[in-house]
Amino acid sequence: xxxxxxxxxxxxxxxxxxxxxxxxxxxxxxxxxxxxxxxxxxxxxxxxxxxxxxxxxxxxxxxxxxxxxxxxxxxxxxxxxxxxxxxxxxxxxxxxxxxxxxxxxxxxxxxxxxxxxxxxxxxxxxxxxxxxxxxxxxxxxxxxxxxxxxxxxxxxxxxxxxxxxxxxxxxxxxxxxxxxxx
Numbered sequence: 001x002x003x004x005x006x007x008x009x010x011x012x013x014x015x016x017x018x019x020x021x022x023x024x025x026x027x028x029x030x031x032x033x034x035x036x037x038x039x040x041x042x043x044x045x046x047x048x049x050x051x052x053x054x055x056x057x058x059x060x061x062x063x064x065x066x067x068x069x070x071x072x073x074x075x076x077x078x079x080x081x082x083x084x085x086x087x088x089x090x091x092x093x094x095x096x097x098x099x100x101x102x103x104x105x106x107x108x109x110x111x112x113x114x115x116x117x118x119x120x121x122x123x124x125x126x127x128x129x130x131x132x133x134x135x136x137x138x139x140x141x142x143x144x145x146x147x148x149x150x151x152x153x154x155x156x157x158x159x160x161x162x163x164x165x166x167x168x169x170x171x172x173x174x175x176x177x178x179x180x181x182x
Contacts, residue, residue, distance in 0.1 A: 006082050007067075007094040011103040014069060014096055018042060025060060026069045028100070029081045030119070031172045032179035037116040040071060040103055048077045049172055053088040071096040071103070073118050080163065122171050127152050 028043040035045045070078040078095040085093040134148030159165040
């Protein structure tokens, strides 16, 4: 089966279309806390870990010719969401190149709330801390603790190959990445 190329749009092009009065559905697939910190005003939050392409497309009120746009922090999670839509048979889905980060760098308007650390940055900090912990414990407690560093390294390799990060999925569910109701 041939692989499909992910459809993308530059943030400025999407913004221009929005400025022309086009109702363009935009789904933000980041965590609730990331969304609360900063998001495109027209974006609707549907976190990647609860994304249901069937439900979203069923609620998609625009004509079937109007694409559904996906955005995240830098583009990776939007591409994962695009794949889910594509695998579910929905091909009129487009990722915003570079995500919210590129949207902001282009000087386009965003809604700001409380600051939160991006999920990919949390993963790098946690992975680095676990590797250092494993090395330290293996030097000062018992050599077998080096297995912790090996486990984290293996997880990072797996994440790179499969584009699925278990640590990111776990961190996305942590309380600091949630938004309290009310």
